[in-house]
Amino acid sequence: MLKALVCDIDGTLTDTQRRVDTGAIGCIRKLVDRGVEVVLASGNTSCFMDALCRMIGTSGTFIAENGGVYRIGFDGSLHLDGDQSRCWEAFRILETHFRERGTSLQLYSDRYRFTDLAFGRTVSAKEVKEVLSGMPIKIVDTGYAIHLQVPEVNKGTALVRLAPEIGLSSDDFLAIGDSVNDLEMLSEAGTGVAVANANPRARDIADWVTQKKYGEGVVEAIQKYWSTFSKDIDQPRYSP
């Protein structure tokens, strides 16, 4: 019996323009109102995730920085996992490499990041991997940014660490995602679902792939796995 949902944001809960799907918001609110724990998981910053939790109306528990940060509830403190100095070291090497090629790298919201680094996709992720080959650093191209992170941290490790803090195990979770940075989360969760637009590797590792894309896929998955809510969720009250 699935007791909780952990859901990726970009490419999963959002549409092609990175806007959160309002149908999926309505559906998640139904789950929350019925006492199902909903954890939002992303490569974005903890500050961004706090805003998202408030806007959507969850209990405030999130995974940020691709697993480098998690928080339990709105009043929880940030749990950090991952040595950012190793990411900075790798980033300086990349800066030097690409500067010689006439390209400068654009860091994303580094002021708000504590364990990983993210920069714009103005350079090839393949070349980034070549430059950093042999270094103990993970390069993740989420399709929205290129992230540098210590290899031993991901959304799956964060899920395993946070679940007991809310009285659950990772087996109790339905995970929904679309990208390579969701792989460990999809396999650690009791059930992993990929939305129809997902990366082939995410589709391969998932227990089930939705027919619909993006937020509509999230709604489809929630309806399937929490079928007792289906009728109600089918017609969300859009203006609460």
Place this chain on the structure above:
Amino acid sequence: MLKALVCDIDGTLTDTQRRVDTGAIGCIRKLVDRGVEVVLASGNTSCFMDALCRMIGTSGTFIAENGGVYRIGFDGSLHLDGDQSRCWEAFRILETHFRERGTSLQLYSDRYRFTDLAFGRTVSAKEVKEVLSGMPIKIVDTGYAIHLQVPEVNKGTALVRLAPEIGLSSDDFLAIGDSVNDLEMLSEAGTGVAVANANPRARDIADWVTQKKYGEGVVEAIQKYWSTFSKDIDQPRYSP
């Protein structure tokens, strides 16, 4: 002719649980898709507002910290207005005062604030005003937090400053709000609208008060003032 919308968040775009109204999100997306500039304005932090702009799908222009910060577009830098050290000075006085009474004050996200300070409503705003009477500091109780800010800065001054940067004047704006920290914004804008749940002072200063509350009031106002979109906005596509 109104060319742009500036809209408060808490108590205006959100419901009683501070969740953003999905009907209002759909309505705002229609405006954005038709080229109407939508500026979100709040007492919250710039980081929170950045997330909100992305989730809703605006151009990224916002007013944060009750006017102390504004930004033009997602790539814009933060424009700061207001000396936070004056707020800190006032806050230390309050801390001492309430500590003697056995009450400690809880700052909200001060790491992410640049021009004002906000703390929990665990003490009476009236007593805060008494303690700080005579000091050049403004105390604003938004109903969600008590804010300390320099008196010469508000959402209205920010609106007047940012409008020319996007080729507009504050007269081109429809402003929608509910609270005492929206008063100057409502009067500086070409047209000021208060939602039905608004504070009496906001209702008094507004050009028009909606019949409906919260996000449904926002939809009502947009339908009234952008009547050419009415038919379309009346039936927003909830799952884009």
